[in-house]
Amino acid sequence: MIKVLIVEDSPVVREFLVHILGADPGIQVIGTATDGERAVEAAQRLRPDVVTMDIHMPGMDGIEATRRIMETCPVPIVVVSGSSDPREVATTFRAMETGAVAVLRRPAGIGHPDYEATTMDLVQTVKLMSEVKVVRRWPRRWSDAAAAPVAQAGVERAPARVRIVAIGASTGGPQVLQGILAELPKEFPLPILIVQHMTAGFTQGFVQWLAQSSSLPVHLAMHDELIRPGHVYVAPDEFQMKVARGGRIVLTQDAPENGLRPSVSCLFRSLAETYGGDAAAGLLTGMGRDGAEELRLLKDKGALTFAQDKDSSAVYGMPGEAVRLDAATLVLPSGKIAATLASLANNKK
Numbered sequence: 001m002i003k004v005l006i007v008e009d010s011p012v013v014r015e016f017l018v019h020i021l022g023a024d025p026g027i028q029v030i031g032t033a034t035d036g037e038r039a040v041e042a043a044q045r046l047r048p049d050v051v052t053m054d055i056h057m058p059g060m061d062g063i064e065a066t067r068r069i070m071e072t073c074p075v076p077i078v079v080v081s082g083s084s085d086p087r088e089v090a091t092t093f094r095a096m097e098t099g100a101v102a103v104l105r106r107p108a109g110i111g112h113p114d115y116e117a118t119t120m121d122l123v124q125t126v127k128l129m130s131e132v133k134v135v136r137r138w139p140r141r142w143s144d145a146a147a148a149p150v151a152q153a154g155v156e157r158a159p160a161r162v163r164i165v166a167i168g169a170s171t172g173g174p175q176v177l178q179g180i181l182a183e184l185p186k187e188f189p190l191p192i193l194i195v196q197h198m199t200a201g202f203t204q205g206f207v208q209w210l211a212q213s214s215s216l217p218v219h220l221a222m223h224d225e226l227i228r229p230g231h232v233y234v235a236p237d238e239f240q241m242k243v244a245r246g247g248r249i250v251l252t253q254d255a256p257e258n259g260l261r262p263s264v265s266c267l268f269r270s271l272a273e274t275y276g277g278d279a280a281a282g283l284l285t286g287m288g289r290d291g292a293e294e295l296r297l298l299k300d301k302g303a304l305t306f307a308q309d310k311d312s313s314a315v316y317g318m319p320g321e322a323v324r325l326d327a328a329t330l331v332l333p334s335g336k337i338a339a340t341l342a343s344l345a346n347n348k349k
Contacts, residue, residue, distance in 0.1 A: 002130045003030045005048040007039040007065065008080070009057040013106065017052060017080065020107060020119045027126060036060025040068045043075060049130045051077045052122075053100065055092050063095050070099035076129040080122070081202075082106040089205020090212070096175045101129050101314055103174070105199045121199070128171065128287060132314050162304065162344060163278045164227070164243070165190050166271050168264030170197035170286020172314025174206060176334045177284065178213055181232060183338030186215035190280075190345050192232045193221070193241065193249075193271075195264045197286060200237045207234050223251040235262035242270035257290070264291030264318070268298055277302025280344060282328075282337065285313035289321040296327035304344065306330040306337065 004021055006029060008014040014032055022029045031046050033039040035057045043051060051069065055062035066077050077100040081092045092103055102125055107118040169177055173196050181192075198206060204220055211218040214232065219225075221233040227247045235241035239251040241262050250270075257263035264283065268291050271279050281298050283291050285308055299305040307319035307328035312335070322328050332340060 002027045002127060003046070003049045004028065004126060005031050005033065005039070005042055005046055005051045007033045007036075007042075007051060007057075007062065008054040009034050010054075013054075013082070016107075016109075017122075020122060021052075021126065024123050027123070036062060036065030036068070039065045040072070043069045044073050047073065048075060050126050051075055052080050052126070053077050053095065055079060055081060055095060063091075063098060066095045066100050067098040074099070076101045076132045078122075078125055078129055079103045080106050086204040086208055089202050090208035093174060093206060093209035097178070101132055101172060103199070103202060105201060128315065132172075161278050162190065162280050164193065164271070164275055164280075165341060166193045166195075166267055166279065166281040167284060168195045168267065168282075168286075168291040168318065169284035170288065170290070170315070170318060172285035173197070174209075176308065176312075176337075178210055179334060180338045180341070181210055181214035181216060181218065184214070184216060184342060187230070188216060188342060188345055189229050190341075191227045191229055192216070193227075193235075193243065193267060194232065195235045195241060195262045195267050195291075197260060197262075197290070198237075203234060203237050210234070221249050221251065223249065225249045235267070237262075240266040242266060243274045244270075245274055258288060260290055265294045267291075268294035272297045272301050272303070275303070280304040280306070280341065282306035282308070283318045283322045284308045284334070284337075285315055286318040287315045288317050290318060292318060292321035292325055292327055295322050296325045299327055299329060304329050306332055306340070308337070309333050 006017050018029050021027045031042050033042045037060050053062045079095045079100050107122050108114040207218055207220045216232050218232040220236050221241055238261055240254045242250040244250045257265045295305050305328050307322040309331050310316045312333045
């Protein structure tokens, strides 16, 4: 039985979330809180397995409450947001900087066409997050790890001419991606393409949030856009992102792969076809196996490939599958990925 604390200032929304989560036989709602101060007290007293967190509350908001909980009684925190405005969503992602493990859209109301899908998403996320074991380390991870020297083994075996970087991520990926982009120097010469599995409607806000801490320009990818050196492109909702000859981005509405659109597998396969060994690609934390076989394809073509290691991954599904398939040239802790990419780029100038 997974014990859940629900934090939400709206009585109607609070009862709605209690109804959704309490209806699952594997979940027990052990308490609710109406503001940040009560949330911190309840988390310390009740010791839940998961907290669902509202952001905009009177008094102490959800970002500060997340910070306090992570400092005093670390527990997986899932932010449940009712806003689709990109600026509001970008603010919501700040909770991930303080230790939240996932951000979800509030489930659609009863009778809405998306009710079943969005409620299932919330229930499944809560269940998955209850198994996350590395939350305590996340607030310190980047400051601790970034100073470590870059392991050169593997980088020396990189392709002679790396022209592009591609990264795939899912659960736990946003904060890892933020750390990577924040650590890369503004002179980083390679374009970076990202597929991050995310609730539809949050990607534009995610891009704005990443841009706040990155010295590289971060964009929501557009169809037929020219891929520019030192720029970051994030796949938009409901499109498969590919790369085409001539260095352009192609967005299609091809069928989902591994149940996903955008899919890491789709991006990596097109990368292998277009750039072959002249690429670097990696898989970060996330559930499932999206992109793992295609990472092996890239490695076989001579590309530099990497996977996030188990200890620093919130969920070791995607990178773990890559390691199992021997698809990764390098297996790296999250805090060494940026330095490794920077070293790779410098070696190839």
